Amino acid sequence: MKELKPIIIPERFEYMDQYIKENPKLFPEGFPVNCLLHKGKTGCGGTEMVLNNERNTIIAVPTKDLIKNKIEPNAQRKERRDYILGVMEGIEEYQIMNYIEQYKVKKIMVTYDSLPKVIKIIAAKGGNAYEDYFLLVDEYHRLFLDNLFRDNAVRNLLNEAIKFKSVTFMTATPVDEIFIMEELKYLPVQEIIWEGKKRVDVKVIRTNSVMEQVLSHIGFGMGIAVPEAQNLHFFVNSVSFIASVIKKQQLTPNLARIVCSNTGENKKKLGEEFEISTTSSPVKKFNFYTSTVFEGSDILDENGYTIVVSDGNTSSRIIDISTSMKQICGRIRNSKYKYRVDYICPYSKTLDQPFDEYLAYTLEEMDKTQKWVERINNLEEENRKWEINIMRKGLDQTYIRINESSSMLEVDKNKYMLDLYNYKKRCELLGKDWDVKSNLIYNDYIVSEITSVTHEKTPSINLLAKGKVRKCFKDYFEEYAMLKERREKENTISFHFSRMFNLQEERHQVLEREYPLVKDAYEKLGVDKVRNMKYKTSNIKRELKKLANLPDSKIVIDYIKKRYSLPCQLEVSTWKEILDNIYHVELGLDECTKAKATDLNKWFVTEYGYIKKEKVTTDVMTVIREKSIIEGQDLMNDIE
Structure with a gap:
C-alpha cells in the first residue's frame, strides 16, 4: 500500500x-x-x-x-x-x-x-x-x-x-x-x-477472575477508598457480564447507568428495573458501556474514571490494546482523569497454538479454498450452475459466497484475516506480563504498574451427576423452567436471600451454556409444547430446526466455537465426550449413534499429538480452526 x-x-x-x-x-x-x-x-x-x-x-x-x-x-x-x-x-x-x-x-x-x-x-x-x-x-x-x-x-x-x-x-x-x-x-x-499528543498512563490489573475484580472495584467505589466525586466508567463488551455485575452487587438504577444496543434481548438480560441509556443521559456513580459506544461517541463527565475490562472468554470480550482501547481512552472528553486508565485482564496463559502456526494453518486453508473455488468456477456454465445449486443449501458462506449475478463462487479473504485478528488479540491478552507491557508501550501508553490479584472463586455447581447415572433431557428442562419461574419472583424476595438467588442464577447460566437445547426449547417452543412432546429431543430438535432453518453441521460448528476458544487442545477422549453430548443432548439422536473424535475432521482443521502426564502418554487433538468447505455429505444427515 x-x-x-x-x-x-x-x-x-x-x-x-x-x-x-x-x-x-x-x-x-x-x-x-x-x-x-x-x-x-x-x-x-x-x-x-x-x-x-x-x-x-x-x-x-x-x-x-x-x-x-x-x-x-x-x-x-x-x-x-x-x-x-x-x-x-x-x-x-x-x-x-x-x-x-x-x-x-x-x-x-x-x-x-x-x-x-x-x-x-x-x-x-x-x-x-x-x-x-x-x-x-x-x-x-x-x-x-x-x-x-x-x-x-x-x-x-x-x-x-x-x-x-x-x-x-x-x-x-x-x-x-x-x-x-x-x-x-x-x-x-x-x-x-x-507533536503535542499526551500519553495515557495505564495501570494493568491481572486476575484469575475478571468478574470478581470488577466487583471489587465497585465495592471500593461504594466505600471511602474512592473519592466521592469520582465516577467509574466500565467499558466491557458483554451485556450478560454487566447484568451479572449488577445482580451480584445489588446495584440500583440510581447508582448504575447502562449504555448498549437498545434491543429486546438486551432489555431482557437487564430486567425491567433498568432502562438502556444513551451517552447524553445523566452520569451515575457506576457507568457501563458496550462496544456500541467505543468509537466516536462523546461522553462528558469531569469526574469520570475509565476502567477497561478485557475478558478472554470470547473474542468479542477482548479489548485489544492497539484498536479498541485507544478508542475507549478518548471517550470521556472532559475528565480530570482523562489520561489515567485501569486495564483489567486475565492472568497469562500458555496458548494451545502459537500465532505463527495458526497463521500458517489459516493461509493453507485459504489457499485450499481458493483452489477449490477456481475448480468449480472453471466448469462449463451448465455444470457449474448445477454444482452450485446442489451445494447452495449446505454451503457454509462464512468464507465462500455465491455471486448471484454471475453464478460464480468467491472467496472472502477478509473473513480469514478476521480469524487471524481475533486470535492475535487473544495471544496479546494472554501473554506474559512483559509481552503485555511491551504491547502497551509500543502503542504509546505509559505503564505505571502491573499488579496480580487472586480472588477466591465461588464453588461452581457440578452440572453432570457423579457416577454412571445420567440425567435425561426432561430433568434439565424442568430444572431450567423452575429456575426461570423463580427468577421472575426474585424482585419480591428480601435482600437476605440474594446470595441464594445468585447461586440459582449461576446454575441457570450453567444450564444455558452447557445445554443450549434446554434454553432454546423453553424460549422458542414453550413449556407446554415441550411437555406435550414428551420431552423427546429428536422431535424438539426437528421443531427448532424448522424455526431456525439451520443445517446440522452448523449446529455442531457453532456449539464448539461458542464454548471453546480455538485453537483448543484437549484429550481425544474429551473431544469424544463433547461430540457425544452434541449428538445425544443437542441433536436428540438415538443412543446407538456413537460419536468419534475423528468426526471433528469433517468440520475443523485438526492436529493430533500426545502429552505425558505422570509418565502416562495420552493422545490429544488440537482443533485449530473451522474448515471453509464441508467435505462430502452432511454427517448429521447421514446419522439421522
Whole structure:
C-alpha cells in the first residue's frame, strides 16, 4: 500500500480544523480526501469539522448510537436535528426528500446499512450523490471488525463508496496493514502525527477472575477508598457480564447507568428495573458501556474514571490494546482523569497454538479454498450452475459466497484475516506480563504498574451427576423452567436471600451454556409444547430446526466455537465426550449413534499429538480452526 507523507501537526494545535484553516494550500478540498486517513488521536474534531463546513456531506458510521450522539444535545451544544439529518429507525423516505429540498448545505449521517438507500433518494430528487457529495466513512476499521456479522451491509457500502469522486475512510485506530480490507488497498494511507499528543498512563490489573475484580472495584467505589466525586466508567463488551455485575452487587438504577444496543434481548438480560441509556443521559456513580459506544461517541463527565475490562472468554470480550482501547481512552472528553486508565485482564496463559502456526494453518486453508473455488468456477456454465445449486443449501458462506449475478463462487479473504485478528488479540491478552507491557508501550501508553490479584472463586455447581447415572433431557428442562419461574419472583424476595438467588442464577447460566437445547426449547417452543412432546429431543430438535432453518453441521460448528476458544487442545477422549453430548443432548439422536473424535475432521482443521502426564502418554487433538468447505455429505444427515 502506498503511504503519503505524514501530516505533522505542531503542539499548539488541538483540533484538525485549526491546522487545516492555517494551511489551506495543503488541503484544496478543505479536508484530506481519497485516502485512508489515520487521524492519530481520538477527539481531534475530524467528524465535527465536516459536520460544520459548507460542503454537502454524507457521513457513514457503524452504529445508530453514534448518530444519536452527534445530533442529540449535551452540556456543550444544543440539539442539532434541525440541520443534521440522522438516517436511522423512524426516518421515512419522504423525510429524507424534504430535508434535501429544504437545506442548501446538506449534512446526512447514515449507518453503513443505509448508505445505498440515501444515494437512491438523492438520485430520485435529481441529484448525483457521487458527484455532489463528499463521503466520509468514519471509524472505517469497523468495516473489517464487523464484516462477519454485517457482511451485506459492509459489501454494499464498499461497492458504493468507490463511485464517489471524493471519499475518505477515517479512523483514529487503524488495524495492522495485513488486516486492511482487500477492497481498500487501492487508497493511499494518510497519517497525521500530533507533536503535542499526551500519553495515557495505564495501570494493568491481572486476575484469575475478571468478574470478581470488577466487583471489587465497585465495592471500593461504594466505600471511602474512592473519592466521592469520582465516577467509574466500565467499558466491557458483554451485556450478560454487566447484568451479572449488577445482580451480584445489588446495584440500583440510581447508582448504575447502562449504555448498549437498545434491543429486546438486551432489555431482557437487564430486567425491567433498568432502562438502556444513551451517552447524553445523566452520569451515575457506576457507568457501563458496550462496544456500541467505543468509537466516536462523546461522553462528558469531569469526574469520570475509565476502567477497561478485557475478558478472554470470547473474542468479542477482548479489548485489544492497539484498536479498541485507544478508542475507549478518548471517550470521556472532559475528565480530570482523562489520561489515567485501569486495564483489567486475565492472568497469562500458555496458548494451545502459537500465532505463527495458526497463521500458517489459516493461509493453507485459504489457499485450499481458493483452489477449490477456481475448480468449480472453471466448469462449463451448465455444470457449474448445477454444482452450485446442489451445494447452495449446505454451503457454509462464512468464507465462500455465491455471486448471484454471475453464478460464480468467491472467496472472502477478509473473513480469514478476521480469524487471524481475533486470535492475535487473544495471544496479546494472554501473554506474559512483559509481552503485555511491551504491547502497551509500543502503542504509546505509559505503564505505571502491573499488579496480580487472586480472588477466591465461588464453588461452581457440578452440572453432570457423579457416577454412571445420567440425567435425561426432561430433568434439565424442568430444572431450567423452575429456575426461570423463580427468577421472575426474585424482585419480591428480601435482600437476605440474594446470595441464594445468585447461586440459582449461576446454575441457570450453567444450564444455558452447557445445554443450549434446554434454553432454546423453553424460549422458542414453550413449556407446554415441550411437555406435550414428551420431552423427546429428536422431535424438539426437528421443531427448532424448522424455526431456525439451520443445517446440522452448523449446529455442531457453532456449539464448539461458542464454548471453546480455538485453537483448543484437549484429550481425544474429551473431544469424544463433547461430540457425544452434541449428538445425544443437542441433536436428540438415538443412543446407538456413537460419536468419534475423528468426526471433528469433517468440520475443523485438526492436529493430533500426545502429552505425558505422570509418565502416562495420552493422545490429544488440537482443533485449530473451522474448515471453509464441508467435505462430502452432511454427517448429521447421514446419522439421522
